[in-house]
Amino acid sequence: MRISTIGSAVCSLALPLLLLQPAPASSASSSSKALDEAMSQGGLHKISVKGIELAYAKPGTSLASYKRVRIDPVEVSFHKSWDPTRTGSNIKVSAAERQKILDGMAKLVQEEFARALQADNGYAVTEESGDDVLRVKIDIANLYVSAPSGSSSGRSRTYVVSAGEMTLVAELSDSKSGDVVARLVDRREARSAGRVSLSDSVYNQGEARSIAAGWARILRKALDKAHGI
Numbered sequence: 533m534r535i536s537t538i539g540s541a542v543c544s545l546a547l548p549l550l551l552l553q554p555a556p557a558s559s560a561s562s563s564s565k566a567l568d569e570a571m572s573q574g575g576l577h578k579i580s581v582k583g584i585e586l587a588y589a590k591p592g593t594s595l596a597s598y599k600r601v602r603i604d605p606v607e608v609s610f611h612k613s614w615d616p617t618r619t620g621s622n623i624k625v626s627a628a629e630r631q632k633i634l635d636g637m638a639k640l641v642q643e644e645f646a647r648a649l650q651a652d653n654g655y656a657v658t659e660e661s662g663d664d665v666l667r668v669k670i671d672i673a674n675l676y677v678s679a680p681s682g683s684s685s686g687r688s689r690t691y692v693v694s695a696g697e698m699t700l701v702a703e704l705s706d707s708k709s710g711d712v713v714a715r716l717v718d719r720r721e722a723r724s725a726g727r728v729s730l731s732d733s734v735y736n737q738g739e740a741r742s743i744a745a746g747w748a749r750i751l752r753k754a755l756d757k758a759h760g761i
Contacts, residue, residue: 649752671701
């Protein structure tokens with residue numbers, strides 16, 4: 533397994549982000565063991581989920597009792613080696629521009645999960661906790677995008693970035709007890725030169741939205757299966 537460690541917290545736990553990235557062969561065994569220990573905390577066991585690279589779940593736990601979903605604010609972080617300049621120049625991307633990209637991606641991912649869960653009279657998205665509420669914590673790690681092209685129109689600036697690659701790190705838990713139900717890790721790359729345009733208030737359709745929607749559909753299918761749909 534190709535894995536490496538990124539020293540940051542995942543979801544509500546201080547788990548190391550042991551994501552699917554190239555690592556020296558000599559460290560693969562120890563990294564794999566550390567990854568298993570991190571993902572299995574709380575008694576979770578490794579399972580197979582179609583479309584997800586790595587998934588762990590608590591044995592005997594069902595999603596059938598959850599009729600609503602609470603989606604925590606999405607957190608996004610760049611790949612540690614991402615430090616681009618603006619396209620066609622040697623000017624570094626400013627802290628404000630970096631934050632705009634992170635905020636735009638977080639909003640995009642949150643929107644896609646809410647849309648997929650609520651579609652066709654599905655599962656209500658709520659900010660409450662309760663016996664029937666599944667809490668979903670989503671982190672997008674290792675975001676790697678091409679340098680933004682800034683274009684100004686009056687006081688508005690639009691940043692265009694390619695989806696590049698990003699890794700989903702998700703934790704599902706009971707919103708009332710806090711017990712963790714499952715943890716998921718999945719890395720995706722853009723399949724084309726599709727782009728996401730981030731402006732002050734508009735987040736357009738793009739490859740990153742497609743990737744987020746794919747992850748969201750996997751969660752929706754799991755809930756539907758638990759409810760016999």
